Amino acid sequence: MNTQPLITTTEAVDKAFYIIFGISGVALLGITVAMVYLVWRYNRKRYPVPLSQKDHNVWLEITWTVIPSILVMVMFWYGWEGYLSLRRIPDNAIPVQGTARMWSWLFTYENGKTSDKLYVPVGQPVNVRLNSEDVLHSFYVPAFRVKRDCVPGMETYAWFVAEEPGSYDLFCAEYCGVAHADMITTVEAIPAAEFAGWLAEKPSATAAGKGLLQKHGCLGCHSLDGSPMVGPSFQGIGGRQVTVVANGESRTLVSDRDYLEKAILDPGVEIVEGFPAAMPPYAGKIPEEDMTGILDYLVSLTGDGSSVEEATEDEAEEANKPEEEGLAEEPTAPADAEEPASPAERGEALAAKNGCLGCHSVDGSKRVGPTLKGFWGSERIVTRDGQETTLVADDGYLIKALREPSAEVLQGYPPAMPPYPGLSDEEIQDLRSWLETLK
Amino acid sequence: MSEEHAHIVQYKTFAIVWIGLLILTGLTVAVAQYNLGAMNIWVALGIATLKSGLVIAFFMHMKYESRLFQLSLFAALAILAIFIGLNFFDVLYR
Amino acid sequence: MSDVRTTPTSDRGFFDEGQYPGIFAWLLSTDHKRIGLLYFWCIIAFFCVGATLGLLLRLELFAPGETIMSAQTYNATFTLHGVIMIFLFIIPGIPAAFGNLIMPIQIGARDVAFPKLNLFSWYLYITGAILAVTSLFTGGGPPDTGWTFYVPFSAQTSTNVSLAAVAVFILGFSSILTGLNFVTTIHRLRTEGMTWMRIPLFTWSLYATAWIQILATPVIGITVALLFAERVIGTGLFDPAQGGDPIMFQHLFWIYSHPAVYIMILPGMGVVSDIIPVFSRKPCFGYKAIVVSSLAIAFAGSLVWAHHMYTSGMSDMAVLVFSFLTFIVAIPSAIKVFNWLATLYEGSILLDPPLLYALSFILLFTIGGLTGLVLGAAAADVHVHDTYFVVGHFHFVMFGGTGMAFFAAMHYWLPKIYGRMYDKTIATVAWAIMVIGFLILYISMKIVGMQGMPRRYYDYVPEFTSLNQLATVGSWILAVGLVLMFANIFRGIFKGDPVGDNPWGGASLEWQIPSPPPMENFGEEDPVVTHGPYDFTKAGIL
Amino acid sequence: MSGHVHKDYTGAKFGMWLFLFTEVLLFGGLFLLYAVYLARYPQEFISAGKELNVWFGGGNTMVLLTSSLFVAISITALRRGAKTLCLRLLGSTIVCAAIFMVNKYFEWSAKISHGIYPGSDHMKEMQPGEMVFFNLYYLTTGLHGLHVIIGALVIAWAMILIKKDRVNADDWVILENAGLYWHLVDLIWIFVFPLYYLILH
Structure with a gap:
């Protein structure tokens, strides 16, 4: 993997910082000291009359034109060199598609897996291909010194490598509207083996199914843990008895695959008792294969749904969920501890x-x-x-x-x-x- | 003040310039009928520049104004050219 | 200079010589000094509004989460803070107020070249200001785009961006007309003996500024006009769905707005170049170098706009070219600083308030300029772009630079205009408080920006809390200094001791006429200039 | 220089020229966008440009060039004391402006009746480059048309002043400046015409 020593983005950028701050620090100190000294030394109390009326010196002018010119060229060069490192994607970089939208991030990996956090393997470069669905956003990870705008209708990119495992802030740095400051997520740098495992989880029906629910926004209204939201919870939805109202008459049926499919594609026909007729029809909105995946997953949620094997693997996503809801719906809601608002x-x-x-x-x-x-x-x-x-x-x-x-x-x-x-x-x-x- | 009695341009001069402008207009239409590839736009711009030069020099009396006017005009056009030109470092290399 | 003193008809000079009665003496006056004062007071008023908004922003950021206002209100507030401070305070600040008050006198003119146009400019300014304020209460509510109006957000938001765009267009027009007036005035109305190399550096800086106003401002005009068209009739020139390119908006916006930075700072440099010689009793060192550097900044400043766009998605070639050009512009600014310091050398320095403010300009501007180098360097900019580092940087340049120069000009020239002196001790104390508050406020911002806090954030992650609190505390100290300074100035204007014609011992023309100046500045005869603006020996000061 | 009464002709003309520079830069923004988008969508610009009628554009070019001639001659006429001739020429200029605008009206309405206007459904079906072309076309010619109207008003104002003898053979700088403005309108069109109407026919 490591054919040559990799310069991380952090190292490349910090070099420019050190050089510019170094030169600037000396210049600032020099100017400040000179100014204070001159004001003290040539104070009118000491010299009621100026010592001279010198008003120009060509050599001085040349000197203080040439020296700063050289210094700024040095700064320019290191700035440019570092920038080039940011733009040269290492050959072995893992491509990830990063989509920005008001006001959340969605990262899609090569195998189709999606996530709202950016999971990366430690020590391996990652190239995030950026685009935006609506207005300008900017992908910014301070820890890796990378930033690139997400422009609608155009693909940009930013690469970086995480040297240490950890969780790093990922901000939106281009103003994008009311919840701009909430468009925050994290880069989760995990050991390569763990990352490979995480990435390969796709075959796991639960994770894939859950990913699909996330992708199509189902989890905005339906919980997986039994708590009531806008719509009924998915807990135990596979084979559960449900009472529905159709044409003013209520009847009870078993939530099987056919029912679920109907309920997704044309939800207005039968409304689950006690819930508003709020769900939009998804006919034509969900691709065939996704639909199959969703139904497979929903049917598998049987019993009390104390949810089979996914408890551990989804911890990260569970932890993230309340935050995401806060983003999407109630940026000003005081606390997630409260009852969900109607x-x-x-x-x-x-x-x-x-x-x-x-x-x-x-x-x-x-x-x-x-x-x-x-x-x-x-x-x-x-x-x-x-x-x-x-x-x-x-x-x-x-x-x-x-x-x-x-x-x-x-x-x-x-x-x-x-x-x-x-x-x-x-x-x-x-x-x-x-x-x-x-x- | 002396400049109040600045050059009075003759009717004849204006008429000649006008005829020149009409000819150039005809020329630019004629040239546009031929496919010269990317040259079309440059030929069209060249003729337009010639025409505008005539209008500025004679109709707008720039030929008879002082160096200050001419330099200022040059500065304004140069800045416009810079504004347009520097953009192409982005547009052509994106 | 020859004796240009006349017997003033009144010891209140032009204040007693209005052409019309009452308020119309001001509203219909074409006298450059009255128009200058109209601008001055409006600008001060808008500065106070803008500063209050700034304090509210700082208060909101005192703690993470909602502190005093909602996110939407916060976004509208920082937009408004930016629009007011930039378009209503900094850009017209020194040129329109002090340029109008002082520049014609400095070149020995009785007024500007087009006095009626000058008044018209002021009315445009007020119209633009009123429209900007109106946009808060009409349509979809106060604009929430930030002063940069970036598309596509600005084209989509339901807030009243359209009206704000019209306001900016009109304010731009006002700025253009002032610039046009000044260029013509300086070319045509210099009095006998006022050769180009005898023009005071303040006037020189206004000359360079005025050219930028003329040549760059129309571009913002067309930019906001296109934004308006995009919102109102849907001409999607910047809309990707219609083949447009949102990045072109940024190009057009910065083609004006970067040179505009020099519209803001050049006159400030001019003020400092005028003050330092007077309080050192020495000619300005490297007069020609400063003149050339002003013109060089004006020209080169037009070539560097895209350094605001390194991360925007524009080509790497453009980053290379614009980064290089950006560093070129740094050189003339450095030359000015060195020449100012050389002026102090072997002088006879009196630390009166105008000089103190001018010196703090040098310090704060230098810090701002040096951090500007960080932003000019492509790699470093990527990290700090759109963070609080940028916010700190431009406040150092704009507030620490232009703002301080504005206050320096106030302490330097208001005694001339009003004929009364403020309390110098209080002015010095206020200055010290302001500088301390300033450094706390904006250095905190720079550090928190280095740590990665993006700008325009209503809320932030907890690790940024302590620096944000420090900044907010700094803003309070700064506010105390500002209040003290303004109170002292106002008291001085109305109740201060009368000053003579030349309280500071200046050698340029404005110090050779009565305080306050009479209606047409000079008596029957135009002044004849026989020496340079800083020739204290020939002026009889030494 | 002795203050109040003196009138600075050079200064007045210089101020007008400075103002014209701002107008050039204002249109410059649109020309900049034209250049950038032409570089990006050359084929689309050519195909969209074919929709524009050379005869409308060419005719209007002639009209504006001729009106510029009238204005230029009118200044010479006024300075030679031929006030009536001057007024007639200026009147003809305003007629030219009217012809130009009527022409423009027909041209625009033809386009609009074909469903080509900003935000129309027909536009939405076009190639992105073609949309940009037409949006630019409407904005540029629209802004130019606005300047034609303003120019005509300025000329009319100058005519009134000439009638009242406030502008005369000895004091003609207002006419000169009004003329400069009108020529600028012409100048812009000299570039608009080939860029939009003649882009490879």
Whole structure:
């Protein structure tokens, strides 16, 4: 592996720092001492009249032009040399895809495994290929002195190598909106063997299945540990008896593979009793293979679900979960110890966070955009492709209005609303629950 | 002040310049019909520069103004060229 | 200089010679001194607002998590702090206020070349300022983009960025017109004997600045106009989905905003170059070198914008070129510092408040400049870019540099304009408090930035807490110094002891006329200049 | 120099030129983007450029060049004391401006009726480079059109002053400056025309 001694990014950058700080320190000291000395030495009390009226000296000017020029060229050179080290990816670097979005990170490994923390093997270079799904972000790991912007529509990269095992902060360094400061995760440097094991966990149905649930945002509303969230928990969902309401009639059935598939693709038909009809239909949204994986996993969650063998291996991810929820939904929520807020409350917080209330009132008054009072289920006259259409404010309409507001513009209002592609499906459901309360 | 009686340009001069401008316009349209590859844009820009030179020198009296005016114009255009040119260190090498 | 004294019609000079009654004497005046004071007071007012916002930001960062405001409010607050401080305080600060007050007198002119345009510039400034404030309360609420307005975020956010963009456009226009006015004034209205090599260095610095204002400011105009168009009519020139390139926005933005840094700092250097000789009773050392370096900074400053973009995803070739050019610009600044120090050598130095502020400029600007070298070096910049190190750096340059120079100018020239002197002891105490608070505040920021704390962070990881608290405490000390300094200045303006025409013993023209200056600065006859601006022997000071 | 009454012609002209530099730099931002995007999407720019009508663009070029001629001559005319001729020439200039704008109106509405305008569905189906081309086209010609209107207003204002004899054979710097502004409008178009309408036909 190690064909030649590897210069780490930290070493490359720190060299430039030492040289520049060294030269600068001497210069600063010199200037400060000279200034204080001159002010003291030639004080008017001592010399009521200046000793001379010298006003130029060509050689001095040349000297203090040439010497700084040489010094800054030295600094330039070391800065550039270090930068080149940052840009030259070692041949044996492991590629990882890093996706930034408002306001979280997603890392995808070569074998398709995803994670919201960046797991890397100690001692081996990692090349993170960066992109962004929405606005500018910046991938920044202070410990390794690397930073690179994530630009939508463009791939950038940053490589580094972790010499010591440990957990290193990973920040977003380019301002990206209200939760910019929460877009923090970690680089988890683990011994190579452990990393290989972690990476190979994919075959494990549980981890893969859980990864899929994470990827498609299921865990935003459904817990794995039995605790109620927006939707019912997945604990024991394989073969559990569920009571559902369909067309106003409730009946009890067994949650089998067919039921689960139906419930995912078209959840509005049968609603689990006691839960809001909040889930969006996923028909056409989940690729076939992912669907199979999800169903395999869900069916496997039987009994009390004290969850089979995954307890240990998922510790890291479990530990991370509350934090991630805090990010996505309630940046200002005081503590995760509290009861989870109701969907409507979360929706309200979301509306405040995303600035909805700047344009939409909740009391019926007209602002830049239409009021949200009585929004849900109301008839809307919209202009689509220059033609007026009447439709009802339902799930589909809400999603479209948030993700692509310019497609259907409400009559009498300017097409002023920006799209909110960053809103997850769960968040839209929360918003919907809140909107329903605004009668 | 002396400059109040600055050069009065003759009607004839203007007319000649105008005819020159029209000819150059025709020329630039004509040249655009031929595929010269990347040269097209440079030829078009060259002719446009010639035309703008005529407008500046005669219509805008720059030919009769002092060195200060000419230097300032040069500085402004040079800065614009720098602003555009330096960008290509990024654009061409990305 | 020949005797340019006239019998003043009133001992309150131009204050008693308004053309219109009451408030209109100010609002309709085309006199450069009145316009200068209009700017001065507006700028001071906006500085106080901006500083208050800064203190609130520091307070929020006193502890991790929510301290006094929500994240959205915080983001709007730092945006506003940046926009106000940059567009309403630093950029117009010295040129529009002291440039207007002093520059025409320094070259022996009775006014600027286009007095009505000058007044119009002020109205544009006020219009822009009002629009910027209006954007807080209208549309989608206060802009939350940061003063850099980077796309795609600025094109997507629902807050009132569009109006803020219009405000910036108008403020830019105001800046352009002031620059245009000054260049023409300096070329056309120098009095007899005021050769180019006899122009005071302050005026020289304004000349260099004015050229940047003219040639760079239009670029920010088109940039914010394009942002406006992108938001309002969807012309996605920077939108990747429409083939645009978000990085081009950054290029355009910094093509203006980097030279703008020199619009901010050059006049400050001019102030220092004028003050140091007077309080050393020695000609400014290397006058020509300083003139050339001002012009060199103005030119070379236009070539280095992309050093703000090393991590942006632009090409490595661009990093190489811009890093190299950036280090070139460092040299003229260094030359100025050495020449200032050489001016002190063998002088007769009086440590009055203007000199103290000027010396703190040298110290703080040097620290800011040297940390700028860290940011210019490609590798080092990658680590500290967009961290608190940058925040610390530009506050050293902008506040420690331009801010201190502004205060130096205030202590140096306000006695001339108002004819009254502040309390020098209090001014010195305030100065000491400010410098101490300043160093605590911004050095903490630099260290926390070196440790990796990104800027524009509403919340931070616990290991950054102690330095953030130290910085916040520093901000309080700094605030105490500021309040004391302003209180002393205001008291001095209204109640101070009258000063003579030449309280500091200056040799340039503004010290040869009465304090406050009369309406057209000079009597019936224009002054005839016979010696340089720092020739204390010929001026009869020595 | 004796203060108040004196009028500095060179200074006034110089100030105007400085202002024109700012206008050049303002458009410079758009030309910069044009250059960058042309380098990135040469083929798309060519295919999109074919959608523009050379006759509209060429006709407008002639109109503007001619109007510039009128303005240039009008200054000579005024200085020679031919006030009526001067006013007629300036009037013709404003007519030229109107022709230009009407032309532009037809050109834009033809494009818009084909569904080519910022944010349209038709645009969304285009290649990214073509979208950039049309967005730039609308912004550049739009900003230029705005300058045509402002220029025409400035000329009209100069005409009023000439009628009132406030601007005359001895005091003509306002007309000179108005003319400079108008020529700038022409200058910009001299570059816009080949860059947008003639990019390889």
